[in-house]
Amino acid sequence: MLGVSRSGYYAWRERPESKRAKRRKRITKRIHQIFVKSRRLYGSPKITQILRQEGERVAQKTVAKIMRENQLRSRTVRKYKATTYSNHDYPVQENVLNQTFVAERPNQVYMADITYIPTDEGWVYLASLMDLYSRKIVGWRAGARMTKELCIRALEQAYERQDPTETVLHHSDRGSQYASHDYQDKLREYKMVGSMSRKGNCFDNACIESFHSIIKRELVYLEKFKTREQAIRRIFEYIEVWYNRERVHSSIGFLTPVEFERRYFHAIRAAAS
DSSP states (O other): OOSOOHHHHHHHHHSOOOHHHHHHHHHHHHHHHHHHHTTSOOOHHHHHHHHHHTTOOOOHHHHHHHHHHTTOOOOOOOOOOOOOOOOSSSOOOOOOSTTOOOOSSTTSEEEEEEEEEEETTEEEEEEEEEETTTOOEEEEEEESSOOHHHHHHHHHHHHHHHOOSSOOEEEEOSOHHHHSHHHHHHHHHTTOEEEEOOTTOGGGGHHHHHHHHHHHHHTGGGOOOSSHHHHHHHHHIIIIIIIHHTOOBGGGTSBOHHHHHHHHHHHHHHHHO
16 A cells, blocks of 8 residues: 555664664753753753763754654743832942953852742742852842841851952842941951942843842742742752752853852862962
8 A cells, every 4th residue: 555565664674773863862862861950941052052062963953853853841931020129318339340241250240139939928038149250159048028137148158158369349239238238338348349230220230130030930930839938948959959050051151150160260270280
């Protein structure tokens, strides 16, 4: 009926698999592994870069096609934006950073922001500090109230963890928590230079706001938190295990923040020896 002879069919069935077919199977299997390890979050651009780092010469179009054929779709969802309270009488700092989102070393620029995370018990407020060089979250604190104390505790954690030896430029929005006298006193104690976004300009603090949109897409909107305690535990695991140590970032050569920072200090030590 198909116009194929019995001998021709058996010859086709017994024919060795081609090198091209074997390679495609190998790449497909590896794409599955990377996708699952990424918590089903990575799309074709990041998976392509990881494959290339492993020595595979593969086009992003090929990876995207394989992912479509195998129904591997990133489970991230849309973000939403929330802002801090900036109508206050505290003095505000000059916008020293001025959207210069480039750093030459770790602990040169920290970016700070607060975001909101819903639970059945009410909001959890997350205060975060990012090192602009490595995109590492160097300090964070989460709690039931959006206070200056929450932000100060995140700053204290960043300072204790990183132990900066040179002046750090600290950039935030104009929120009352960051403009408060207590927070500014802590910056002076740590010999950090303050910088604040222009009023109503979200792009001035884009990098840390981008992190908060990522944690919402990759965690908050994929889970439902019954309690604040549950949310804080998951935030801890997301930041300390996934984001800092396992999640690759396109802005730092598809490395993790911890690895990117480690390579910097390794190069410094090698140059000094």
